[in-house]
Amino acid sequence: MRSFVKGEALRESIKKGIDFLWSIRSKDFGWGDHQNRPIDLSGCSESMFGMLRAGEDPHSELFRQSISYVRNELRKSPQESWTRGEQLKSARSLAWPILMLGELGEGHDTQLTQGLLRELDRFRCEGEGWSAEVGTPSNVFDSSLIIWALSRWRKEMTSMIDVPLKWMRESKGADGGWGFKRGDESNSICTSMCTLQLTDLEGSSESTKRALNWLTSYQQANPDEGVVLEPLQYARYDKWIHYSTPYEVLAFMNAGFSVGSIEVAGRVNKILKEQDSSGGWKILPDHPPFTHATAHALVALGAVGKILSMQA
Numbered sequence: 001m002r003s004f005v006k007g008e009a010l011r012e013s014i015k016k017g018i019d020f021l022w023s024i025r026s027k028d029f030g031w032g033d034h035q036n037r038p039i040d041l042s043g044c045s046e047s048m049f050g051m052l053r054a055g056e057d058p059h060s061e062l063f064r065q066s067i068s069y070v071r072n073e074l075r076k077s078p079q080e081s082w083t084r085g086e087q088l089k090s091a092r093s094l095a096w097p098i099l100m101l102g103e104l105g106e107g108h109d110t111q112l113t114q115g116l117l118r119e120l121d122r123f124r125c126e127g128e129g130w131s132a133e134v135g136t137p138s139n140v141f142d143s144s145l146i147i148w149a150l151s152r153w154r155k156e157m158t159s160m161i162d163v164p165l166k167w168m169r170e171s172k173g174a175d176g177g178w179g180f181k182r183g184d185e186s187n188s189i190c191t192s193m194c195t196l197q198l199t200d201l202e203g204s205s206e207s208t209k210r211a212l213n214w215l216t217s218y219q220q221a222n223p224d225e226g227v228v229l230e231p232l233q234y235a236r237y238d239k240w241i242h243y244s245t246p247y248e249v250l251a252f253m254n255a256g257f258s259v260g261s262i263e264v265a266g267r268v269n270k271i272l273k274e275q276d277s278s279g280g281w282k283i284l285p286d287h288p289p290f291t292h293a294t295a296h297a298l299v300a301l302g303a304v305g306k307i308l309s310m311q312a
Helices: 007-023 041-053 061-074 082-087 091-103 111-123 140-153 158-170 188-202 206-221 245-254 262-274 291-311
Strands: 227-231 239-243
Touching (some): 007 041, 007 291, 041 082, 041 091, 041 291, 061 082, 061 091, 091 140, 140 158, 140 188, 188 227, 188 245, 206 245, 239 291, 245 262, 245 291
Antiparallel strands (some): 227 239
16 A cells, blocks of 8 residues: 655654754753753653664764763762662663663673663562562563563573563453553553564564554544553652554554554654644643653654655
């Protein structure tokens, strides 16, 4: 099927998104969750991961400045750096730096990676996955995100990945989707992330087909929704706000759906339409554009852009 996504509009959107992120970078070369917020390493890593996936040059002076900042902060103790202390509040805040560093080619056996992996152990639930907060039940989103971060080193990380992967498979709901915890109501971000990891590591299966059917039905029933709210005690606004549409795009693409399919193209055009005039993406109407929402949009648009460039 011929693509409904216009390549020129896509490239312009990516450029505006990347320019927006650089425009709100702090004088210390990092990012918070939106403009004028304190720097956090998750926001930094998500921003850089999104730009990398969208084609930004990691060797540019701007990028090298930010990489140096993040690496230096990650080497500090929580007592030396407020941003390091913030990272230790949740597993996902540690997963994003690992994912970003892996994208840059960081090895699993470097001192920096090994230090982050040891910190992740605090959130590990025996025989299951990883929790969002220490002492709480395994969280599907955190577990799927960490599996994504570790899957670059699949051969070396088998012992860390296989048990959580099994737990994630077994946490699927009867309707074919996943919620944040086993038994929770299914939602789009968890279903997309789990489908993405399972198809990447294990290929297509009846389970992933059912998950894709769930995502299709969900989108048809909720055409204007693209955000999932997750209650978290420590998070700002008492919620963690997940921009889910980009990960729906990745889940369908990873399962073999073409860029021209309605499942992919419809969601991509929705992302393009939601871009703010600043170049960033909001997650809720009464919020400013967020770094992580912008980064996640860029991840999906970058994946689509690569396909379109190969087809040109």
